[in-house]
Amino acid sequence: MWNFVAQNWQQLGVTPDRIALAYLLARRLAISLSGPGIRQLARDLGDPTGAAAIEGRVHPMQYYVMPPVEPTPLAGDVYKGQVGDQNGYWVLLTPSCDLVAGREKADWVLFARSDLLSEQAEYQKWREGLPQPPGPIQEKLEALLRNNRQAKGIQPDRFHFLPGALALPDMVADFQQLTILPRSQIGSLKRLASLDSPFAEALLSRFIRYFGRFRADSAVP
Known part of the structure; x- marks a missing residue:
C-alpha cells in the first residue's frame, strides 16, 4: 500500500x-x-504459518463486522438475549432500509432463531463417530455446512449456516423459528456482529427463497 x-x-x-x-x-x-x-x-501478528487465509476458501471472520460499525440495526445482524421464554442467538431479517434512524418504517422487527451447530443431529452423530466418522455421516454434516441439509421432510433452504468467529459460535439459523419484537425492544438484545456483504445478502436471499416457494399443479395428467 x-x-x-x-x-x-x-x-x-x-x-x-x-x-x-x-x-x-x-x-x-x-x-x-x-x-x-x-x-x-x-x-x-505472530502466526508462524500465515495460514489466516486458505486459498479458495473464505475465513469465517470475513463473514462479519465485529463489533458492528453502523449505529442503526442492519439485516443480518447477530444478536444474543432473551426473546419471550427463549434465550439464545438471533439473526435480524427486517430490511435495513426500514430501520434507518429518523426514517424508520418498521414498527416491528423480524428475527430468526440461530441454534448452536453442536446441538444439531448431524454434528452430534459426526462427533460420536470420531476419529473416523463413517462417510455418510461426514457427508450429511458437510451438506448442512454448505446450506444443503439432507434429511427426510426437510427443505434445505429452511436453514442457513453461520460459521463461528472469535466469540461467536457456529450456528444454524432456522427460518421456521421466527419471532417478532417491537422495534423499541431491539435494545434489550446484545448486538454482537453484522454480517458483511455478500454474506448478509446470501442469508436474506435464502430466507426469501424459502418463504417465496409456491406450487402450481400441472394441468397434464
Missing part, C-alpha cells in the same frame, strides 16, 4: 478531488489486505 502511494503520489497528490482520492486509497488498502496481504499480516 505504502509503496503504491510513494510511487504514485506525484500524480495523485495534485488532484483537486480529495474525495475521489480518499476512495481510491481506501480501495487500494482493502485490496492490499486481502489474499497474500492477510497472510503477511497474520505473520506480523
Whole structure:
C-alpha cells in the first residue's frame, strides 16, 4: 500500500478531488489486505504459518463486522438475549432500509432463531463417530455446512449456516423459528456482529427463497 502511494503520489497528490482520492486509497488498502496481504499480516501478528487465509476458501471472520460499525440495526445482524421464554442467538431479517434512524418504517422487527451447530443431529452423530466418522455421516454434516441439509421432510433452504468467529459460535439459523419484537425492544438484545456483504445478502436471499416457494399443479395428467 505504502509503496503504491510513494510511487504514485506525484500524480495523485495534485488532484483537486480529495474525495475521489480518499476512495481510491481506501480501495487500494482493502485490496492490499486481502489474499497474500492477510497472510503477511497474520505473520506480523505472530502466526508462524500465515495460514489466516486458505486459498479458495473464505475465513469465517470475513463473514462479519465485529463489533458492528453502523449505529442503526442492519439485516443480518447477530444478536444474543432473551426473546419471550427463549434465550439464545438471533439473526435480524427486517430490511435495513426500514430501520434507518429518523426514517424508520418498521414498527416491528423480524428475527430468526440461530441454534448452536453442536446441538444439531448431524454434528452430534459426526462427533460420536470420531476419529473416523463413517462417510455418510461426514457427508450429511458437510451438506448442512454448505446450506444443503439432507434429511427426510426437510427443505434445505429452511436453514442457513453461520460459521463461528472469535466469540461467536457456529450456528444454524432456522427460518421456521421466527419471532417478532417491537422495534423499541431491539435494545434489550446484545448486538454482537453484522454480517458483511455478500454474506448478509446470501442469508436474506435464502430466507426469501424459502418463504417465496409456491406450487402450481400441472394441468397434464
